[in-house]
Each structure stands twice: as C-alpha cells, then as structure tokens.
Amino acid sequence: MVHFPQEGLYQDVLRLVRMEGDIADIEIDGEIPAEMDGAFYRVHPDPQFAPRKPGDQFFNGDGMVTMFRFKDGRVSMKQRYAKTDKWKLENEAGRALFGSYRNPRTDDPSVIGQHRGTANTNVLVFGDDLIAMKEDSPCLTMDKLTLETDGYTDWSGQLTLRTFGAHPKIDPETGNLCNISYAADGDLSRDATYFEITPDGEVVRFVRFEVPYYTMLHDFGIAGDYIVIPVSPYSSDPTVLEQDRPHFYYDRSLSAWMGVMRRDGDGSDMRWFEQREALCSCHVMNAYQEGTKVHLDTPMSKIGSLPFFPDKDGAPFDPELAMTELARFTVDVTSNEDKVESVTPLGKAPGEFPRIDDRMAGKPYRHGWMITYDLAKPYNGPPGPFAGVINTLTHFDVVSGEEQSWWCGPDGSIQEPCFIPRSKDAPEGDGWLVALVDDHVRNYSDLCIFDALDVANGPIARAKLPIRLRQGLHGNWAAADLLEAA
Known part of the structure; x- marks a missing residue:
C-alpha cells in the first residue's frame, strides 16, 4: 500500500500523476495549424514510490516524459517513465531505495555506488535518440x-x-550539441567540463576547468566564439550531507560570477568576472558576442529564487526579493579588470523559464518569451510551491523593449513555453509557441498553441487533456524530419 507524506510536495498544485499511457487523438478547441508537423517533448518529476523519509525535494522525482505529436491538424500523446537504473532497481524492489536529493549517504545499502539519476530535467531529440537529462548523472537515451x-x-x-x-545548446551553424558537466569528480567538487558532440555522435571538443566554488551549475550559454557560464551563490559543504539537510544553500557572502572561455581553446583562457552583489540566475535566455564584449541575458533575482534551498545564514525566504527579472550581464574580454562591466534590465515583467527561437542560440537576437507573474490578477486555486503563481505568458522584444502578455485566468498557471518555427527558413520569431496551461481548480491541463509574435491574443488552439500534468521542468520541439527512424 502506497502512502506519500501529507506534504505540499504531493498535494494540490503538485499532485502526482504516476501514469503511463497513450491518447491517439486529443480533443481540440480551435484549429491546429496544418503546417505544424513534429513533436513537443517535455518532462516532469513524478516519483514512482513514496520517499524513504519526509521532506524530499521536488527535483528528486523520477522523470516522466511526455510526447505530443502534431500532424495534419491533430495531436496525439504518449507518456512514459524514463526508466533509469534507479527506476529499474526500485521497480524491482517495489519501494524507494535511493534517499535524499544528491545525498548517497541516505541510500539503502543495496544500491550504494549505483547511478542515482532520475532523468527528470530536460529532454531533446539529438541524432537518433531522445536524450533525457539531469545534471547530477549521465545522459539517458x-x-x-x-x-x-x-x-x-x-x-x-x-x-x-x-x-x-x-541545458545543452544546439549550435545552429554546426548542429553540434554543446554542453557542460560539473562535479563529475565527486560530491561537492569544483571540476567542470565543456564539450561538443556532432550529430553523428563524435565528441569533438572536451575542455576541463574549475568553478570559483562548488555550486549548482544549472545552465550556460554559447556566444559566438565563447561559452558563458553564470555562477550564483548556491553552494554546499560536507556538513550538509552529514546532517541530511537540503543539498544547496544560498550564501549571500559569496559573489556571483560570469565565466567566459573560448569554445575552441584548452581552457587556459577561462576568465571569471565578478559581480560582488550576490545576484541569482538559474536559467539563460541567450548569450552573444559583440566585438570584444560578451552579453548574457538571464532572469535574475536579488536573493536565491528557490524556496526549498534555504539561506545559509537562516534568513527567511522573501518572495519579493526572490522574483526574477530579465537582465543583461556584459563583460569585455579585453578588460584588465575581472569585473562584470554592467547589469542592464531588459524587461519589466518578473518571470522565469526563458525561451528563444533556438535558431538564434549564441547570436544577436530580438525575440524571447517567459512565463511571468502578474501579481495584480486574482487567483482561485490552492497555494503554489514558488514565490507566486506564474499566470502569464510574455513576449519580450529585447531590441525595442516592448512587452506583450496573455493572462491565463484566475484558476491556474502556465508551464514553460517552447518555440516552433513556421519553417526552417522563416524569419526569427515567425512561428508558434506551445505551453501547458494548468487548471488548478478543475485539475485539467490544456496544451495551448499561440502565435509567437501575438501572444496577447491568447491561444489559437487548445489540445484538451483528460488529466492535469504535474509541473514540468523543460522540453523541446523536434521537427518531422528529426523523427524519422534511424
């Protein structure tokens, strides 16, 4: 008999799904554009079994992957667990064997030394496979x-x-998968690696470097000749593992940093540019090179934005200071000072989960999208797990500074959007967005389709699911030609 703890992690907005299945033809409101031919993949944490102890982390749930196939104006759905080594061992045992998030000391003795990954953070079609990723473990195919x-x-x-x-990036010029790895040498280690893999599966670049302190190196950007790595003051130490506390804490005494390194180098040119104010950045919208200057666009908050990773000094979580707002960090690689040159606001609407037209990755760009907070709007549902209810989809024109938004209504929230180009050679931003819109009152989700440059007019179509999918993390679109069997 399964009994999950009576905690917010498993109730209301975060109620579990734990269901694999298929829907051949989802009910549609409106009309799906006939040109949409491909699949939208996304993943959410969804624990197979109740945790070994109360107080588990949202990020510790088994990965549940959803595929929405668009073709001929119809949408089908397929959902399966990412069956990691952890999932298989626990499925055979019929109970949880792995313990706290990133703390192998809390595992059952029978699984010591086994991969603890859950493949619950991102999914992407690359080469012949769908790859499912979580940054503390190898890549699952x-x-x-x-x-x-x-x-x-x-x-x-x-x-x-x-x-x-x-958070790998696909270089739009070469098709290479560009990615980083951190803490590969062991728990709490400062090692990191940058690598590139060709669409044929050949590793063509592999460079090691060190970060200023052990941290959650969650995202990065490519920027022309460079990679750009934001470091926020999330850290940890051995006492955290010994005492089985939340793995990361936010240390306001640490500086934030922006690492810049040539992609074709050996790592010896890595420079860390300091931002003394302990700003927090978890996700990257885009980065690009402009002469000797490198720009990084990211949602930024004044303190740690994740309430389940507490302040090291015990300061209470402040939802207002934790709100993230889009900003541009700029450094000059020829500067004699290892300081961030400027931090410039790019948008007014606070939000998270930034996305671009991925064909512009690493290049100067104009269009970006985020799900944002409109705190002036009413909300009828149960409390959410974060600083507020992410109830609005916003288009940012980072050149003109204009913003346009669509509010989902008082009963729910919006999950991360994904851009779909109208065609391979369509102008930047010409296409659609897809995003799950969750109804927290009636417990249903709609997969909504928007005109990417006219989001204020709301969805042009909705695929109406018979369930509500759990809050997801990240996902990506694969055009029809990428879905052909190997």
Whole structure:
C-alpha cells in the first residue's frame, strides 16, 4: 500500500500523476495549424514510490516524459517513465531505495555506488535518440518514437563523465550539441567540463576547468566564439550531507560570477568576472558576442529564487526579493579588470523559464518569451510551491523593449513555453509557441498553441487533456524530419 507524506510536495498544485499511457487523438478547441508537423517533448518529476523519509525535494522525482505529436491538424500523446537504473532497481524492489536529493549517504545499502539519476530535467531529440537529462548523472537515451528507454550512454566511450548538464545548446551553424558537466569528480567538487558532440555522435571538443566554488551549475550559454557560464551563490559543504539537510544553500557572502572561455581553446583562457552583489540566475535566455564584449541575458533575482534551498545564514525566504527579472550581464574580454562591466534590465515583467527561437542560440537576437507573474490578477486555486503563481505568458522584444502578455485566468498557471518555427527558413520569431496551461481548480491541463509574435491574443488552439500534468521542468520541439527512424 502506497502512502506519500501529507506534504505540499504531493498535494494540490503538485499532485502526482504516476501514469503511463497513450491518447491517439486529443480533443481540440480551435484549429491546429496544418503546417505544424513534429513533436513537443517535455518532462516532469513524478516519483514512482513514496520517499524513504519526509521532506524530499521536488527535483528528486523520477522523470516522466511526455510526447505530443502534431500532424495534419491533430495531436496525439504518449507518456512514459524514463526508466533509469534507479527506476529499474526500485521497480524491482517495489519501494524507494535511493534517499535524499544528491545525498548517497541516505541510500539503502543495496544500491550504494549505483547511478542515482532520475532523468527528470530536460529532454531533446539529438541524432537518433531522445536524450533525457539531469545534471547530477549521465545522459539517458530513449527511443524518440516509442519512448522506451535504452539506457545511459557514454558516446561509445568518448564521454565517461559521471555527470551531464541538463541545458545543452544546439549550435545552429554546426548542429553540434554543446554542453557542460560539473562535479563529475565527486560530491561537492569544483571540476567542470565543456564539450561538443556532432550529430553523428563524435565528441569533438572536451575542455576541463574549475568553478570559483562548488555550486549548482544549472545552465550556460554559447556566444559566438565563447561559452558563458553564470555562477550564483548556491553552494554546499560536507556538513550538509552529514546532517541530511537540503543539498544547496544560498550564501549571500559569496559573489556571483560570469565565466567566459573560448569554445575552441584548452581552457587556459577561462576568465571569471565578478559581480560582488550576490545576484541569482538559474536559467539563460541567450548569450552573444559583440566585438570584444560578451552579453548574457538571464532572469535574475536579488536573493536565491528557490524556496526549498534555504539561506545559509537562516534568513527567511522573501518572495519579493526572490522574483526574477530579465537582465543583461556584459563583460569585455579585453578588460584588465575581472569585473562584470554592467547589469542592464531588459524587461519589466518578473518571470522565469526563458525561451528563444533556438535558431538564434549564441547570436544577436530580438525575440524571447517567459512565463511571468502578474501579481495584480486574482487567483482561485490552492497555494503554489514558488514565490507566486506564474499566470502569464510574455513576449519580450529585447531590441525595442516592448512587452506583450496573455493572462491565463484566475484558476491556474502556465508551464514553460517552447518555440516552433513556421519553417526552417522563416524569419526569427515567425512561428508558434506551445505551453501547458494548468487548471488548478478543475485539475485539467490544456496544451495551448499561440502565435509567437501575438501572444496577447491568447491561444489559437487548445489540445484538451483528460488529466492535469504535474509541473514540468523543460522540453523541446523536434521537427518531422528529426523523427524519422534511424
């Protein structure tokens, strides 16, 4: 008999799904554009079994992958667990064997030394596979059509790292998967690696470097000739593992940093530019190079934005200071000072989960999207897990500074959007957005389709799901040509 703790992590807004299945033809309101031909993949944490102890982390749930296939104005759905080594061992045992988030000391003795990954953070079609990622473990491969799990990959022995970043970028010029890895040498280690993999599976770049302190190196950007890595004052120490406290804490005494390194170098040119104010950045919208200057666009908050990772000094969580707002960090790689040159606000609406037209990754760009907070709007549902209810979808024109938004209504919230180009050669931003809109009152989700440059007019169509999907993390679109069987 399964009994999950009576905690907010498993109730109301975060009620579990734990269901695999298929829907051949989802009910549609409106009209799906006939040109939309491909699949939207996304993933959410969804624990298979109740945790070994109360107080678990949202980020510790098993990965549940959803595929929405668009074709001929119709949408089908397929959902499967990412069957990691952890999932298989626990499924066989019929109970949880792995303990607290990133703390192997809390595991059952029978699984010591096994991969603890849950593959719950991001999914992306690359080469012949769907890859499912979580940054504290290797990369899992799944069948991109059936969602059946193949297993962890090391790219034929070329990439034997024990960790694999969850926010890879696809270089629009080469098609290479660009990514980082951190803490591959062991728990709390400062090592990091940058690597690139060709669409044929060849590792063509592999560079090691160190971060200023152990941290959650969750996202990064490519910027022309460079990679750009934001470091926020999330850290940890051995006492955290010994006392089984939340793995990360926010240390306001630490500086924030912006690392810049050439992609074609050996790592010796890595420079860390300091931002003394302990600003927090978890996700990257985009980065690009402008002469000797490198820009990084990211939602930024004045304190840690994740309430489940407490302040080191015990300061109470402040929802207002934790709100993230889009800003541009700029450094000059020829500067004699290792300081961030400027931090410039780019938008007014606070929000998170930034997305761009991925064909512009690493390039000067104009259009970006985030889900944002409109705190003036009413909300009828139960309390959410974060600083507020992310109830609005906002388009940011980072050139003109204009913003336009659509509010989802008083009963729910919006999950991360994903951009879909109208065609491979369509102008930047010409296409659609897809995003799950959750009804917290009636417990349903709609997969909504928007005109990407006219989000204020609301969805042009909705695929109406018979359930509400749990809050997801990240996902990506794969055009029809990428879905062809290998």
